[in-house]
Each structure stands twice: as structure tokens, then as C-alpha cells.
Amino acid sequence: MTDPAESPCQTCGACCAYDKNWPRFSLEAEEDLALIPEALVALDKSGMRCEGNRCAALGGEIGVATACTIYGLRPDVCRACQPGDAECNIARAHYGFPQIRQ
Numbered sequence: 001m002t003d004p005a006e007s008p009c010q011t012c013g014a015c016c017a018y019d020k021n022w023p024r025f026s027l028e029a030e031e032d033l034a035l036i037p038e039a040l041v042a043l044d045k046s047g048m049r050c051e052g053n054r055c056a057a058l059g060g061e062i063g064v065a066t067a068c069t070i071y072g073l074r075p076d077v078c079r080a081c082q083p084g085d086a087e088c089n090i091a092r093a094h095y096g097f098p099q100i101r102q
């Protein structure tokens, strides 16, 4: 999820609740990962904790109003996902949301 004030992400959240294997950690610095509340991290520390396919850090209601509650600390994979890219539109299609064209 990207945020910026006018972003379509604010009324979406699909990519944050599409695949429990998606919000994984990769090349983040240990000290950055240590700032993420432990309750939001998977037990095996491989990524974010998910409830079903929904990331535990996602706040709000999908398709209505959503926000990442750890936006400034979110993993690299979340920073990389941009509205209109392939991952975004796959997740949006899963929820029946219209595709975003870049």
C-alpha cells in the first residue's frame, strides 16, 4: 500500500489483504524491523502477521477506508507496490475493484 493523501489506496487496501505470504520481510535493516510492534510480526519473524490473508497492520474497512497503521515502518514489499502495477491490480481484481491504469 502507498499512502499519499490523494492515493486510491485510502479507499482500497486490497494488496494488504490478498495473500498472507505477501508482506514478507526482505532486505530491511534489522533495526528498522525492530521498530515494528511485535504483535504485528509473524511468529517466525518472516514478515507481517496476518489474520487469514489480511495483514494485522491494516486498519479500516477494505474498499471503504483503509490505512497502514505502521505506514512509516512498513516493509519494502509494501513500499514497492504502487497503484496500477501488476500486484495492485491482481489484488484489486480479487476484490472486484476496478483496475487502475498507470
Ligand code: SF4
Residues within 6 Å of the ligand: 001, 002, 008, 009, 010, 012, 013, 014, 015, 016, 081, 082, 083, 084, 087, 088, 089, 091, 092, 100
Ligand atoms: S491494491 Fe493498489 S490501490 Fe489498493 S491499496 Fe494496494 S496499491 Fe493501493
Ligand code: SF4
Residues within 6 Å of the ligand: 001, 015, 016, 017, 023, 048, 055, 056, 057, 058, 059, 067, 068, 069, 070, 071, 074, 075, 078
Ligand atoms: S504493513 Fe501496511 S502496507 Fe504492508 S501489507 Fe501491512 S497494512 Fe499493508
